[in-house]
Structure formats: structure tokens, C-alpha cells
Amino acid sequence: MDRDSGPDGAFIDVDRVEKVFDVRRKTGFLRRERRRVRAVDGISFRVARGEMVGCIGPNGAGKSTTIKMLTGILTPSAGRLRVAGIDPARERGRLAQRIGVVFGQRTTLWWDLPLIDSYRLMHRMYRIPDARYRANLDRCVDLLDLSGLLDVPVRQLSLGQRMRGDIAAALLHDPDVLYLDEPTIGLDVISKARVREFLRTLNADRGTTVLLTTHDLQDIEQLCSRVVVIDHGRLMYDGSLAGLHEAGGSERVLVVDLERELPPIDVPPARVVRVEGPRQWLAFPADRSAAPLVARIAERCPLVDLSVREPDIEAVIARMYAQGVADRTERALS
Amino acid sequence: MWQAALCTHYASALGSTVLGGRDVGALRLYAAVAAGGFRRYATYRVATAAGVFTNTVFGVILVHTYLALWDARPHLGGYDQAQAVTYVWVGQALLATLAIGGGGVERDLMERIRTGDVAVDLYRPADLQAWWLAADLGRALFQMVGRGLVPLLFGALFFPVALPADPVTWAAFAGTVLSAMVVSFALRYLVALSVFWLLDGMGVAQVAHLVGYFCSGMLLPLNVFPGLLGEVVRLLPWSALLQNPADVLLGHADPLDTYVFQGAWAAALLALGRLLQRAATRRVVVQGG
Numbered sequence: 078m079d080r081d082s083g084p085d086g087a088f089i090d091v092d093r094v095e096k097v098f099d100v101r102r103k104t105g106f107l108r109r110e111r112r113r114v115r116a117v118d119g120i121s122f123r124v125a126r127g128e129m130v131g132c133i134g135p136n137g138a139g140k141s142t143t144i145k146m147l148t149g150i151l152t153p154s155a156g157r158l159r160v161a162g163i164d165p166a167r168e169r170g171r172l173a174q175r176i177g178v179v180f181g182q183r184t185t186l187w188w189d190l191p192l193i194d195s196y197r198l199m200h201r202m203y204r205i206p207d208a209r210y211r212a213n214l215d216r217c218v219d220l221l222d223l224s225g226l227l228d229v230p231v232r233q234l235s236l237g238q239r240m241r242g243d244i245a246a247a248l249l250h251d252p253d254v255l256y257l258d259e260p261t262i263g264l265d266v267i268s269k270a271r272v273r274e275f276l277r278t279l280n281a282d283r284g285t286t287v288l289l290t291t292h293d294l295q296d297i298e299q300l301c302s303r304v305v306v307i308d309h310g311r312l313m314y315d316g317s318l319a320g321l322h323e324a325g326g327s328e329r330v331l332v333v334d335l336e337r338e339l340p341p342i343d344v345p346p347a348r349v350v351r352v353e354g355p356r357q358w359l360a361f362p363a364d365r366s367a368a369p370l371v372a373r374i375a376e377r378c379p380l381v382d383l384s385v386r387e388p389d390i391e392a393v394i395a396r397m398y399a400q401g402v403a404d405r406t407e408r409a410l411s
Numbered sequence: 412m413w414q415a416a417l418c419t420h421y422a423s424a425l426g427s428t429v430l431g432g433r434d435v436g437a438l439r440l441y442a443a444v445a446a447g448g449f450r451r452y453a454t455y456r457v458a459t460a461a462g463v464f465t466n467t468v469f470g471v472i473l474v475h476t477y478l479a480l481w482d483a484r485p486h487l488g489g490y491d492q493a494q495a496v497t498y499v500w501v502g503q504a505l506l507a508t509l510a511i512g513g514g515g516v517e518r519d520l521m522e523r524i525r526t527g528d529v530a531v532d533l534y535r536p537a538d539l540q541a542w543w544l545a546a547d548l549g550r551a552l553f554q555m556v557g558r559g560l561v562p563l564l565f566g567a568l569f570f571p572v573a574l575p576a577d578p579v580t581w582a583a584f585a586g587t588v589l590s591a592m593v594v595s596f597a598l599r600y601l602v603a604l605s606v607f608w609l610l611d612g613m614g615v616a617q618v619a620h621l622v623g624y625f626c627s628g629m630l631l632p633l634n635v636f637p638g639l640l641g642e643v644v645r646l647l648p649w650s651a652l653l654q655n656p657a658d659v660l661l662g663h664a665d666p667l668d669t670y671v672f673q674g675a676w677a678a679a680l681l682a683l684g685r686l687l688q689r690a691a692t693r694r695v696v697v698q699g700g
Contacts, residue, residue, distance in 0.1 A: 150534050150692075170536050190454075194447055197443060198440070198447060201439050201440035
């Protein structure tokens, strides 16, 4: 175990962290109403060194607030945070040397100046030894395909180019942890693929711990072995992407084409959800195998063709968000 | 471009002889930031040319107004006619340099606070105030060379001016201008930080510009202001911007006294800025997402 990790090997350790904002709202000509907003409401999770974790949740769920607390620019209202053994809010300067941050909707690059000028500034700001700076810059330029862009003013870059430029800027000082807040937002398919490929390589070659928030589930499917779902400041799920189906109670659908129109087939636990002429749709729990079901149907009915549709992860998550709202309503009513 | 390179070079040479290793690193960073500020403003060549033209035309108008005034009231404020004319051209040279009517880096900072982009500045291992001070000094240096020099030369060529021949006076003048840059930044930094609380700094900025115009002596030299008003205005920080450098150049003020006055205001305002900065980042609600 390395010395920066916590007692149980956690490189990032979030322990019952809360963030409460006081929001003042205008209610009259001079009257203000103070309201407390719990943006993060007791979240705990741990990330081991070298892990790649995706964080999803609807807008306003508390993802960015969590990331901001992990960079030290926001102080938690309660709970304990450690990144590489450092308390972020207390030792922001020391932590800065260990982390790289990319906010998809913001840029760290100097808007009016050529890209290379921003990198020279990073060189000075992080006090990167010359040889290492050059090696890292060369590697980023190569992998992120920036060679033709170094002398272009940042304001003239496309969104995809700027994003790649920002990712390179976050990595010149060899951070152990990379936070990415919506790194693929607004990018086209090719740019997204390129960014994902780079992150995969970075994680595999350098063992950089990556924590990314996103709305794009493909980011998670293609990059992260683990996913954390946050909604209304609470942790809804923490585990593998596959496990999300179980947690969300998702179903697979077996579509059977019969020789002729028949009444709905009765094969529990599957239930017929739709009938259209000789075609029937049967939903069954995602963790069950389709094989015994098919055998039982084939015994009773003249089967022509069949297919299995896997559950849609977007639907699972949408259901999870909706479930969260229902739970809260129930709690409020009782 | 070479001015910035020279400045960077000079700063790093100074750093390695005077300061320890850690400070050299910081100095090199802020020198790089200043060079960036210089080049950022150097990008807009048409805007610079338009600015030079405006300052020159405005200078001509102001000179004729002053000449009419000094005809009616010779030795007003202790200046003779040539000194009054010189004062006008020094003012035109320093207007953009000291961003008295706005237009310094505080515009960028206000926008970054408003949109929440300041979050990016806050997690970096650099001091927010020092960063923007360096960027603004780079900008001021460019504005002085790019926008200030031409109107001053124009004035010196086509109007009766009272410029000193003594290089020591010029050096003292350069020192007061540098101090004025710091005071000017410290004032505008306070204006920019107000956005943390107000979310829209346009109102504060406009009031600050008007006060700046009036109290720096851009409209009329502060030593023509009568009685108590004059006494008060000459003690305010804005008099460090134009009145002080002009008086040193015209031999009206002792350079050392001027440095003490400017230095005291610079220290007080920068300290106030730090205090506000700490309060702002502690209660910061970084806007958006």
C-alpha cells in the first residue's frame, strides 16, 4: 500500500460529506428570504489508486459541487475529505500539484494567446522540471493530436480542439488524480472517441486515477469499471455498470414470432407486455437466463423466430432518478 | 514583443541574484503572466491604433481648453502654460496605461467571477491577486508603449511643453508611473471582487470610472481644486495615478515623498484586496454547474 492512501487503500476518500449553501431569494421589494440548500447531503465513497470511476446524476444532483470540494475550492459543511492523504480545502496549494482538473464547460487556457503560451505558463506555475515538461508536452501533443494547433490562439480553436488542449494542460505536471467534469459535453462522435481513447491510454499506461462526471453513458460504458450515481446530493448507487441493472430492477425483453396469432403466452416469471399479430413481447428480470424461457415456449407454441433485447441503461437510470423522487415524496408524506 | 521579452529576462535575472529558489520560481511564473498580459493586448492592433488616434485628438482638444483657462488665470495651480500643456499630454499617455476609464484586466476578472470561470483560477497553485496584478502590469506596459508614447511625442513636437532634460527626473517619473500602475490595479481589483457579492459589477465599475476621472486629475489638475475639496482629493488614492507622476515630471513634487505616498496607498489597497479575496473565496458560490 502506498503512503498517500488511507488505511483501507482509498486514494480518494469521501466520508459523509455535506455541502450546504445559504441562498437568498428576493421575495418582495426589499425582503429577502434565506433558504438552505443541501447540494451534497452525506455522500461517502472511496476510490483506489489507478481506478477509473464515473459519476452520473441529473443536473443539480451535486456532482460538480463534489468535484469542487475534491479540488479544495469549496469547503465541505460537514464530513471528511482526503485526496492522496491531503485535506483539499486546507492545503489547496499542496493538493494542486497532485491533481489535474478539466471542467468541460470552462477553460484554463489563455483565450487570446496561442495554445503553447498557456502550456508555458503551466510549466512555470507547477514548477515542472524542463526535461519532464518537454517529455509530457510531446506525449500529449502526440496522443491528443495537437501538433498543428500549438501556435493557434485558443479563441480560434473548435470545441473539440479546445477540450483536447485543456486535457493536455491538466496533465503536464503528471498529476496522480485527474478530475473531469463533463469532458465530452458538446463534442461530436469523433472527438468523443478521441478523448475516451486518450483517457483509456492514460489510465492504463500511467495508472492515473480518474474521476469523471458525465451525462453521456457511453463515456461510462467505455471507460469506467465502476459507476457512482448521485441524485439530490445523495449516493443512489455505487458499483459496476452491470450491477446497475439489478439495482434498477431492469428487465430484458424476449421477442417471439409465432406461426399464427395466439393468446398471450403464460410462462412466469416472464409476462407478456405487448402482442402484435403473431409477435409477442415478454419481459423478464435482467438477471435471469433466457434459455429456459425459450425452451418452455418452444414446448407449447409453434416458434418461428426470436430475439432478446437487452435493457436500456438510460431507461434504468431514468427509473432510478424517478424512484428517488418517489421515495422522497413518500418520506415527506409519512 | 521584445519589450516583454526584455522585461521577463530582466525580472528573472533580478530574481536569481536577489531571491532564493522558491521565490525565483514564483517570480518566473508572474513574469510569464505579465508577458502574457502584454501580448494579449498587443494582439489587438486596430484597437490600439484607434486608441492612439483618440488620445491624440482628445489631447488636442484638452490642450486648447487648458490654454484658454490658463490665459484667463495665469499660473493657475502653480503651473505655467507650458506645464499645463505638458500635464495634458502626460494625462493622455497615462489614461489607457492606468486604465483610469476602465479597460484593464479587471474586465476579464469580473467576467470570470460572473460566469464562475474563476473556479479554474482558484484551484491552481498561484495567488489570485498576484496573478492578476502581473497580468495587469503586462497590460499597462503595453498600453504605455503602444498607446501612450505616440500622444506624448505628438504633444512634445507640436505644442510648447515643459519636459525636463535631466535623465534623473525621467527615471523618477518612470518610478512614479510604475507605482501608479500598482495603485491603479489595487483599486480596480476591489471593483472586480465586488462581483462576488453583486453578481453584476457594471454599476460599481461605472461609478469607479467616473470617480477615477475626476479624482485622478484627468479632467483638471488636482492642484487647481480650491480649499477643502482640493485638500481631500489630493489625499485620496486616485491622486497617485496622474497627479503624482505629472508633478514629479514637472518638478512640482519631491520624488521620495511621492513614493512614500503611493507606496502607502498601494500597500493599504492591496491588503484590503487580500482581505476581500479571502472573504470572497470563503463564502464563494461558484456560479453555474
